[in-house]
Amino acid sequence: MLEILDGIPLDKSRHVTPHRSLNGARAHLWEQTVLPLRTRGQLLWSPSNTGPLAVSRQVVTIHDVVPIDHPEWLNPHFAAWCRFLTPKLARRVARVITDSEFTKSRLLDTTGVAEDKVIVVPLGVDARFCPQTIEDVESAIQKLELPTSRYVLSLGSLEPRKNLGRLLCAWEVIYRGLPEDVWLVVSGAKGNSLVFQDVPELESLPSRVFLTGHVPDEHLPSLYAGAMAFAYLSVYEGFGLPPLEAMASGTPTLVGNRASLPEVVGDAALMVDPYDIEAIAEGLRSLIEDDALRALLRQKGLERAAQFSWDRTAEQTWRVLQDAAER
Template sequence: MAGIQRYLLELLKRLPPEQVCEIAPARSINGARAHLWEQTVLPLRSRGHLLWSPSNTGPLTISRQVVTIHDVAPIDHPEWLNPRFAAWYRFLTPKLARRVARVITVSEFTKSRLLETTGVSDDKVIVVPLGVDARFVPQVREQMENAIHKLGLPTSRYVLSLGSLEPRKNLGRLLRAWEVIYHRLPEDVWLVVSGAKGKSLVFQDVPELKALPPRVFLTGHVPDELLPHLYAGAMAFAYLSVYEGFGLPPLEAMASGTPTLVGNRASLPEVVGDAAVQVDPFDVEAIADGLHRLIEDGSLRATLREKGLERAGQFNWDKTAEQTWRVLQEAAED
């Protein structure tokens, strides 16, 4: 499940159901038809109410609206995206941000990029960080071994990389870094890459997946019920994304007791603090060195495990929902 999907589902569990009405098309639609429905039908169906649009987009004709903008990647890095998708959001995002009553963002990084690229006023943008589900905790060995068996992993000693397979996740440099160090590691240590390929309508291709280094295992999509066990069973977690609006997987890994390596760009430093190893995600040698240190240094892993559990404990969905509801109430009263 991608971060924005998890965000919406977690908040819908916690917002007061008697005060929230969900509006959706009669059947699932996507692409240009979905945007057409959003810009034409949704305004008619939400008339008279405050509209909350939780996923980067919303109807331009409605000012009595709160929109959550998770990142501005189509503006900052259109080259990573399908050209039509990027062009639509480069047109939509600035106009929508200036039009609506409030904008919720998920990190100070995204807020700063939003202010710089859209010209929206500072006091209209409120930062509400994401949370970590209570399912992500250290697991018992039996549960972890069961997940390893179900996913067909070749070993129980693995470094995990998780996320949709798209360019900004920086999988190519992670694989090149693994190629640098794998022969210096014990033969039973593998790199496990989990996640479904990004939608072709949105993301460009990831060519590095066509020629994998030795001891790399692709799980594909991971069922949500196995995810906590997959995190907790890993020796280390690697998330070398070069651009994130927030970056939920590192927090989930740390909450699971797994030492974590992240890129030092965008929102990730503010999310992990000093509870993870940070490296330049554009430097293959730095990534390789960070991986090697995490795998070989047991005392470093133990320190990061304790720091990670403490850091992740500061983020929870109840707090996210409470702060979001406060923003919605203020916008409704205005």
Template sequence: MHIAIDAHSVGTGLGGNESYATHLIEALAEIDGVNSYTLYVTRREAVERFTNRWPNFQVRATLPHTPFIRIPLTLGAELRKNPVDVLHVQFTAPPLAPCPVVVSIHDLSFEHLPETFKWRSRTQLRLTVRRSARQAAQVLALSEYARSDIINTYGISPDKVTAIPLAAPAHFAPVTDDREFQRVRQTYGIQSDYILSVGSIQPRKNLNRLIAAYSSLRRARPEGKLPQIVLVGKCAWLYDETLRTIKELGLSNSVVLTGYVPETDLPALYSGALCFVYPSYFEGFGLPPLEAMKCGTPVIVGNKTSLPEVVGEAGVLVDPFDVDDIASAIASVIGDSNFRSQLRAKGLERSRLFDWRETARQTLAIYRKAAGVD
């Protein structure tokens, strides 16, 4: 079987999409030395990362970068010149693909929360993703929540939509080296104990309520020094609302904004945190809480959409729309070392249920199904 994977997101720094493509490709290479793969990339970083690494993988660079132009035009033409048995894309498929297509749809936030997207982005996604899902041979979701949402929103047969969860890479593990903690603290300007949140700074990550919860804790403890809050992630659309909230609440010295952080630094940042808080109210999966659990960090997450599936009973679930609930959860975790130890143990155990090799095995089975190969 010859499998093509659209890996345009590798090298973009676009968080979840890039992480999914990168780690899926590397896991497929680890488990499958039989089938042939062609990786379609657009960035120099992707060419350098994948070229000549595995004998059954080849890399093809295509332009332009934007998937809304490249996938319908360039990629379709490439596949007609170089036929394959199945194509795997994220979100958007060529409208006249010359082979069966597997489409990964991470979530439908652009359908349910259009106000959190730029007009151009949400219009492009709404025009292409519904069509791609309906035309695809198979659709991959990241959670049972996302699977049900895709089926119900797009009216697709349940038989062709499969939930295959993500995993955290192997290098996410508890860090115990004090020198590594010191290094990341110096690198990112962290001056004390800290509460961590990881994810792009945008409205649905719900950071404004996290900051408001932190502010209420500070008012309740005028004599006690609270840990800093460290927000890791790129500033995305409407990020200025979060910056304005920080300034209005007088928290500029208490909130650390790191910007983009390379994946190699994340395990130490997770491991050094008192707790990890992810109050997002809309996720197709939610990888950062899993990364945190794998590093032994106590986790607090919103109780909406897919996050309860990921965390199970290994973390504290809160109403993401209730500032007091978020504040109470933070206070209970940072104020009780025994509770943190319990959460740490539960999180480590829970994280072992997720493995990229198993994700790759299940994905390969879907490729076979789409291509009609037993």
């Protein structure tokens, strides 16, 4: 939680946190009971989906409404709490910030919040995601012990909505017709078991699939930049940072054509139906085999990613906070 003090510059605002780390029900209880007492009537910014119902002088950032749209993907208790809290919170607070027009539309449809209270502030891409030197890419490949330097990368938390199962099925369809040194590299850690359901697709993998597990931050830019292509077939995203990071790294990108991803990538990525295994397979094959397509998407991706920056996100967020404080 970040408390914004009226009339005081951003660097004078203060963070409000529990005295010790809290998880689960205890964290929610602290948020709903202790936090309101500590805001002292000043404007509160709650930057991650939840906030205290007792505080109306508040701006809350809601990144997506997965618990409302797809509770089956989540821990039942977590989903039930969010389904109770989100509509009431959205209607009560002064402003709601969200990452995409898609999430704004879902908030309007599911919570009854007034449209003029919801402000879209797109996320940014870190400057460290950019084309890398050959030496840096080779170093990352060695440190991560990848089986090849020719790989399609899939990266994200391993949870149901990321659609890993259909990606693996599509890979099963095409890998035998590809050069033997082309592999699918899947990176990411399992989602929090307190929030996300298990991912059974990891139990049986096709040939030439390599799991890296969690990738340290220092290796991510080179892992992105070294890939022949990046595949992100998520069926639901409030924004979707990984495709943007891949494009900023100069890597041709394949995404699902659902939720917020089309508005994030524009015409700078190849889009397919994430529920259609044959379409995914054909998209993968095209990116691997078509040098001209990869070159075109590389250039378009770099141009598209340059339109997003964290500085712009911060500026737009601060304007919303200032407006809420003045009102």
